[in-house]
Amino acid sequence: MSDKKATLKVDGLDETIELPVYSGTLGPDVIDVGALTSRDMFTYDPGFVSTAACESKITYIDGGKGILLHRGYPIDQLAEHSDYLETCYLLLYGELPTAEQKETFVSTVKRHTMVHEQIRTFFNGFRRDAHPMAVMCGVVGALSAFYHDSLDISDEHHRQVAAFRLIAKMPTLAAMSYKFSIGQPFMYPDNNMGYAENFLHMMFGNPCEPSNVSPVLARAMDRIFLLHADHEQNASTSTVRLAGSSGANPFACIAAGIAALWGPSHGGANEAVLEMLEEIGDVSRIDEFVSRAKDKDDPFRLMGFGHRVYKNFDPRAKVMKEAADDVLAELGIENDPLLAIAKRLEQIALEDPYFIERKLYPNVDFYSGIILKAIGIPTSMFTVIFAVGRTVGWIAHWHEMISGSYRIGRPRQLYTGHTQRDFVALDKRS
Ligand code: ACO
Numbered sequence: 001m002s003d004k005k006a007t008l009k010v011d012g013l014d015e016t017i018e019l020p021v022y023s024g025t026l027g028p029d030v031i032d033v034g035a036l037t038s039r040d041m042f043t044y045d046p047g048f049v050s051t052a053a054c055e056s057k058i059t060y061i062d063g064g065k066g067i068l069l070h071r072g073y074p075i076d077q078l079a080e081h082s083d084y085l086e087t088c089y090l091l092l093y094g095e096l097p098t099a100e101q102k103e104t105f106v107s108t109v110k111r112h113t114m115v116h117e118q119i120r121t122f123f124n125g126f127r128r129d130a131h132p133m134a135v136m137c138g139v140v141g142a143l144s145a146f147y148h149d150s151l152d153i154s155d156e157h158h159r160q161v162a163a164f165r166l167i168a169k170m171p172t173l174a175a176m177s178y179k180f181s182i183g184q185p186f187m188y189p190d191n192n193m194g195y196a197e198n199f200l201h202m203m204f205g206n207p208c209e210p211s212n213v214s215p216v217l218a219r220a221m222d223r224i225f226l227l228h229a230d231h232e233q234n235a236s237t238s239t240v241r242l243a244g245s246s247g248a249n250p251f252a253c254i255a256a257g258i259a260a261l262w263g264p265s266h267g268g269a270n271e272a273v274l275e276m277l278e279e280i281g282d283v284s285r286i287d288e289f290v291s292r293a294k295d296k297d298d299p300f301r302l303m304g305f306g307h308r309v310y311k312n313f314d315p316r317a318k319v320m321k322e323a324a325d326d327v328l329a330e331l332g333i334e335n336d337p338l339l340a341i342a343k344r345l346e347q348i349a350l351e352d353p354y355f356i357e358r359k360l361y362p363n364v365d366f367y368s369g370i371i372l373k374a375i376g377i378p379t380s381m382f383t384v385i386f387a388v389g390r391t392v393g394w395i396a397h398w399h400e401m402i403s404g405s406y407r408i409g410r411p412r413q414l415y416t417g418h419t420q421r422d423f424v425a426l427d428k429r430s
Helices: 034-039 075-081 084-093 099-110 117-123 132-145 156-182 195-204 215-227 235-245 250-261 269-280 283-294 315-331 337-351 353-357 364-375 379-402
Strands: 005-008 017-022 059-062 067-070
Touching: 017 034, 067 075, 067 084, 067 315, 075 215, 075 315, 084 099, 084 195, 084 215, 084 379, 099 156, 117 132, 117 156, 132 156, 132 250, 132 379, 156 195, 156 250, 156 379, 195 215, 215 315, 215 364, 215 379, 235 250, 235 379, 250 379, 269 283, 269 337, 269 364, 269 379, 283 337, 315 364, 337 353, 337 364, 364 379
Parallel strands: none
Antiparallel strands: 005 017, 059 067
């Protein structure tokens, strides 16, 4: 915080208004507009494009330079040298763990991977053809009906147990939502396996045969979780904070985050990328779709391109592209038609003035969809996997908020509806 001030002059107001300006450790200064309320004025910022809704120490993004730091560590260094659970520890506690801390953390997460047996019967209430994200919204929210001993948000121990439960159980529930949709038995977690390996085991294993998860694919899966672990105040994280600000329990808050993530402008984009590639169908039709994306009268957008914050490259996309190359080499996939469309589309869009002028680069979802498809994950599960990885980010932000001082989130509005008018009886209405 600093002594800087911004001075605001408003037409029709004699006095000028002095507003405090705060500086973070990185990034632009922010103007504290709280003093406007007492003058009966609010700021207007649809989409929160220029509003900092909170103070946070977890993640920093410089969209212009393509920088993403978790607790100060660049994402590419974490992707190369760390793993998902270690990054979870970093996000939650602020520092990289020592060897002993890491071992304790990993073994504690593993002890929570099973879900209450009655949750299995809960699944039977869904239609088999339900979208797995619909199932996840319901089941994760329902965890608060099963784990009453971690709902007291004022108790630090409860908060810690809820965090472990959510990180540990999300892959189990995600795999269950898939197994349910294809009519196969649910797989119990195997706690001898690593986090991502265990997820692939529960997704693709069956009780009749031993699982054989490729270490290369497990590493790629772990990287996908790691690259999605947190992204500061995005739509779903802000949703979790807003829900949490009312004092709601963590399972309900994370369910709210899952709902916000589902939309195609956010986490649903990885699924939408694959659907778009399938709709394009052939390299010869790319120009037609690029023209549609540029046409203002056509709602079509190139899925997997553009980002609210990154106006340079998305640093996660760079790492994801490398991971995609590893996976495709491991699986010996070179002539996949969708991959050919994706590569050509990327090339055309990067050379097209429309995309260059608007700084629309491929984002993380463009490449993650390709990897997930190569691993054999069905398209409908893509956003679920994003939700599994992002769970730690949601919890870290929720925890940061709850353990500091916070108020219920309550945005205001610019009202443009009717002024006051008298009620009209039914028989007098035209
Ligand atoms: N295809 C074509 N044109 C686009 C695209 C796109 N994917 N994205 C943005 N534009 C254009 C807009 O039409 C607009 O053009 P204009 O200035 O001529 O009107 C300009 O680029 C700026 O776009 P905005 O919509 O103002 O950008 P905003 O920051 O609001 O939206 C968003 C960002 C939602 C990500 C957008 O780029 C988009 O819809 N992309 C496709 C969906 C996607 O990939 N989402 C994943 C985001 S990453 C994540 O959640 C992990």
